[in-house]
């Protein structure tokens with residue numbers, strides 16, 4: 001079951017409900033999942049069979065579905081209703097799916113994962129764009145220490161989606177180094193005490209902000225989370241292929257690809 005509601009000109013909210021969500025019990029801010037959608041973006045996904053090893057085995061008589069990352073915006077364990085917000089960025093399989101899906105179509109949500117862990121810190125720095133706005137909105141609601149938020153969104157209407165004090169940058173989607181988001185972050189005056197930083201946006205934007213967080217602001221390794229939520233010019237599949245090539249090359253070179261620091265350097269090298 002699903003409903004779709006326009007939140008602002010730039011965002012739609014999808015609400016899904018199903019017994020399968022009973023398995024989602026450890027609920028944290030900014031939790032992300034994989035949305036499994038038909039490759040042409042229309043209709044329902046037929047549920048996979050689960051192999052003895054726990055892997056999904058998709059029906060052979062139709063093309064394998066595609067996957068996209070999204071963030072839990074709200075979840076009610078009693079009614080098993082989960083809402084996620086989609087940034088309407090233009091063309092993409094998820095955008096086509098959104099335009100074509102109807103109440104009653106089946107969407108598959110898989111791979112629920114943690115994207116944020118609040119450390120014992122004095123201040124949070126949260127940086128993102130439209131794709132991580134839902135994550136930042138839920139992180140802000142969960143915090144009990146001060147946070148500085150830098151957020152790119154297309155229109156002032158999107159301000160209604162995040163509570164609290166946000167330094168807004170209104171612009172079309174940002175990609176690559178030297179973005180207005182990066183320039184704004186470089187003006188951040190670090191408060192005293194232990195600082196935790198979380199940054200999720202386009203890969204090139206994050207790649208250029210990350211060294212500033214480490215080298216200039218002195219954010220410690222345990223207090224830093226940087227992640228690419230999309231890659232300019234690449235579909236999500238293209239992005240996964242780029243990551244897989246880097247991962248395989250690192251493994252061949254003998255690097256420990258289970259080490260989070262190695263994974264981060266692969267993501268942003």
Ligand SMILES: Cc1cc2nc3c(=O)[nH]c(=O)nc-3n(C[C@H](O)[C@H](O)[C@H](O)COP(=O)(O)OP(=O)(O)OC[C@H]3O[C@@H](n4cnc5c(N)ncnc54)[C@H](O)[C@@H]3O)c2cc1C
Nearest residue numbers: 032069070071086087089092093094173232233234235236
């Ligand atoms: C952990 C995680 C959580 C995420 N949570 C959310 C969320 O809650 N809401 C949300 O909207 N997105 C979220 N994203 C980002 C989303 O998965 C990507 O934007 C995804 O590429 C969208 O799929 P698509 O089918 O629309 O576009 P794709 O088919 O993947 O890409 C098509 C084209 O659009 C471009 N593109 C993709 N996204 C954008 C964008 N935002 N702006 C401009 N161009 C873009 C690509 O570079 C490509 O050229 C999340 C990503 C991750 C990894």
